[in-house]
Amino acid sequence: MNQNTGKYIIFIGGIIVVVGIIIYFFSDKLHWFGRLPGDIRYEKGNTRIYFPVVTMILLSLLLNFILYLIKKFF
Template identity: 70%
Template sequence: MNQNTGKYLILIGSVLLLIGIFIYYFSDKLHWFGRLPGDIHYENKNFKFSFPLVTMLIISLLLNLILYLVKKFF
């Protein structure tokens, strides 16, 4: 392993730690997440289906932005 691999592992760990802290302390304020307009929810008597399409798009955009910034500055 070289030195850059260690830097990337520390960066990824720090980002995951920050996300975990944010979710831990603000989970009561994130109840809307996964229930955005455009998310598909179907519920029947014996069946429940959920496909959070818009939520996944937002997560994808945020991850792409983070990866772009990491790539640009490191």
Template identity: 60%
Template sequence: MNPSLGKYLMGIGLLLLIVGVMIYFFSDKLHWLGRLPGDIRIKRDGFGFYFPVVTCIVLSLLLNLIIWLVRRFF
């Protein structure tokens, strides 16, 4: 097995831990996430459908910006 694979897995695990802690402690400040204008929400009797279109786009842009900054400076 490749030793660098272990480093990548540990890095991903650490990143997930940091994101999880941030969500745990700051969830009351992130209540807008998933309720942006443009998110599709349909509620009917016995049926509910939710598709966060705009939230996915915003998170994708933020993630791409973070990845671009990391690649630029490291």
């Protein structure tokens, strides 16, 4: 391990803390997340199956955009 690895771990930890704070304080505003049109839900009896297809596509696009901006400016 070198110093760069430590910096990356600290950076990722900071991102996790920021996301946690956003979820904690704005959870009532994010009720739509995970219930978008296109997310597949199947409920019958005691069986519940949930595939958040559209939610994961949007999350992937958002993370790719953030990583693009990080690479561009650093």
